[in-house]
Amino acid sequence: MPEAEPAAALRCTLRTVNVLACWVSRVAFARGVPREYELRRHTYAHLKAEGLGAQAAQHVIKKVRDAYTTLHANLRAGNLGKPTSRRRVKAQSKPVAFRPEAAQPYDDRCLSWQYDQQTVSIWTTAGRIKNVRFVCSAGALKTLRDYRKGEADLIERDGVFYLIATCDVPEAEPYEPDGFIGVDLGIVNIATTSTGYQAAGRGLGRHRKRQLALRAKLQKKLTKSAKRRLKERSRRETRHVKNTNHIIAKTIVTEAERTAHGIALEELKGIRRRVRLRKPQRVTLHSWAFAQLADFIVYKAKRAGVPLVHVDPAYTSQMCAECGHVDKRNRVNQGLFICRGCGVVAHADRNGSHNIAARGAAVWNAGRESRVPATP
Numbered sequence: 296m297p298e299a300e301p302a303a304a305l306r307c308t309l310r311t312v313n314v315l316a317c318w319v320s321r322v323a324f325a326r327g328v329p330r331e332y333e334l335r336r337h338t339y340a341h342l343k344a345e346g347l348g349a350q351a352a353q354h355v356i357k358k359v360r361d362a363y364t365t366l367h368a369n370l371r372a373g374n375l376g377k378p379t380s381r382r383r384v385k386a387q388s389k390p391v392a393f394r395p396e397a398a399q400p401y402d403d404r405c406l407s408w409q410y411d412q413q414t415v416s417i418w419t420t421a422g423r424i425k426n427v428r429f430v431c432s433a434g435a436l437k438t439l440r441d442y443r444k445g446e447a448d449l450i451e452r453d454g455v456f457y458l459i460a461t462c463d464v465p466e467a468e469p470y471e472p473d474g475f476i477g478v479d480l481g482i483v484n485i486a487t488t489s490t491g492y493q494a495a496g497r498g499l500g501r502h503r504k505r506q507l508a509l510r511a512k513l514q515k516k517l518t519k520s521a522k523r524r525l526k527e528r529s530r531r532e533t534r535h536v537k538n539t540n541h542i543i544a545k546t547i548v549t550e551a552e553r554t555a556h557g558i559a560l561e562e563l564k565g566i567r568r569r570v571r572l573r574k575p576q577r578v579t580l581h582s583w584a585f586a587q588l589a590d591f592i593v594y595k596a597k598r599a600g601v602p603l604v605h606v607d608p609a610y611t612s613q614m615c616a617e618c619g620h621v622d623k624r625n626r627v628n629q630g631l632f633i634c635r636g637c638g639v640v641a642h643a644d645r646n647g648s649h650n651i652a653a654r655g656a657a658v659w660n661a662g663r664e665s666r667v668p669a670t671p
Contacts (some may be wrong), residue, residue: 296428297456298580304421309451311420312540313393319359324390331360346420354400362642364393365647396451398459405631406458410440417449429458438462453527463547467600472557475604475659477652478547478592479611479644480585482563483629486543487644489652490550494543499536506532544591548599557602559655560589561611606654615639616649 297305305353319338323329326337335356342352366386369375373382405418413436416425442462450457477489485494509528513521551558563585596603614621620636627633632643 296430297424301419301427302456303420304424305417305449305456306451307421307577308419309397309399309449310395311345312347312351312399313395313397315345315347316359316393317390319356319364320390320392321508323359323363328363330346330361331357334360348405349420350404351399351418354405357392358400359391362369362393366391369593382447393666397528398448398450400446401458402446404639406449408439408443428576464598465599469602470555470599472602472659473555473558475557475652475655476547476551476554477559477648477650477655478561479651480563480588481644483540484644485644486547486588487648488547488550489645489648490554490556491645492546492550494546499539502535503532537587540584540588540591544588544595547592548595548601551596551601552599557604557655557659558592558596559651559658560592560603560605561651562605562609563589602659604655604658605612606651606658610650611647611650612643612656614650616641616646616653 304460319342320332322338327332328334329337338353338356339352342355343349347355370383371389375386376385401417405635407416409415412426413430414426414428416423417427439460439462442464443460445461446461446462447458450459475489479487481487481496483496485496485499487493507529510525513525513528523536547558550556593603595601610621613625615625615632615634615636617639618634618637620634622635625632625634626643628643630643632641632646633639
């Protein structure tokens with residue numbers, strides 16, 4: 296939370312380093328993206344002449360080289376389409392560009408923390424500025440004090456400055472679980488557990504539809520004010536979905552920790568390529584942040600020491616959790632499950648979560664070390 300004068304210096308610093316990063320990117324692109332050492336030989340003197348400190352100049356060069364490394368990794372993975380696609384050709388035909396407010400890395404030589412006073416001393420193009428106040432929660436401050444490691448990134452977003460610090464938090468030692476909680480992920484119900492917890496997706500669906508309608512309405516106007524409003528709303532839906540997923544993940548992990556259970560999750564990688572849907576349903580599927588929710592559950596479970604396993608989700612929605620009978624007709628509709636073998640009636644997602652819990656226990660037992668004493 297800098298005052299007016301330090302804020303102006305920080306804003307000027309970000310714009311200066313990113314303008315110079317764009318220049319370094321053009322040099323790298325013209326020379327075939329050389330290695331960092333060779334790129335430094337072509338650009339370091341110019342960056343120093345432009346007023347950057349030694350560490351800041353090194354970070355600008357490294358930031359550019361890392362951006363090209365990421366680009367090439369995405370090209371190899373096919374994330375930018377086929378070799379002849381317009382998106383891929385466009386990405387390969389011009390240098391990587393940096394936004395004026397893009398992140399700039401700071402190491403301990405450029406940035407020092409005073410945790411008790413909650414201030415930082417930070418390098419800028421106008422000189423080093425001391426006693427710049429920062430705010431965070433009490434828990435975040437404790438994590439920052441105990442586990443901060445490596446660099447921190449300075450960014451500006453909507454006129455507010457953020458320092459994103461890297462903290463290396465050790466994982467808790469996992470305990471021996473007394474059973475597993477199965478988590479069935481879905482769209483109508485975001486998450487359903489075998490213990491009875493159910494996170495409905497109705498509210499999130501209404502929010503997405505409303506945001507979609509508002510964006511379409513603003514995009515038709517083509518006015519400056521409409522574009523400004525679109526920019527303001529650009530990250531609102533993302534933040535709302537992320538917050539919802541954090542709440543769901545924390546609830547599931549807390550329940551598992553309280554009952555000394557493990558967590559069994561479905562392995563849903565590649566679901567967007569496997570599933571065939573009608574056009575009206577594709578927007579719903581592709582805006583479904585199931586991977587983000589699964590990632591939140593995984594990292595929160597590691598921090599709490601909760602055992603977690605991934606299981607094959609095949610036929611979990613068609614299998615009866617009571618008798619094990621598998622039949623496509625068992626799943627009557629989205630919410631109703633009636634077993635053709637034993638006649639049990641259950642909620643479809645709840646039945647699936649029990650199947651996932653059973654598979655989780657089987658995977659855990661198969662992966663445990665043998666308790667049989669060694670042969671003398």
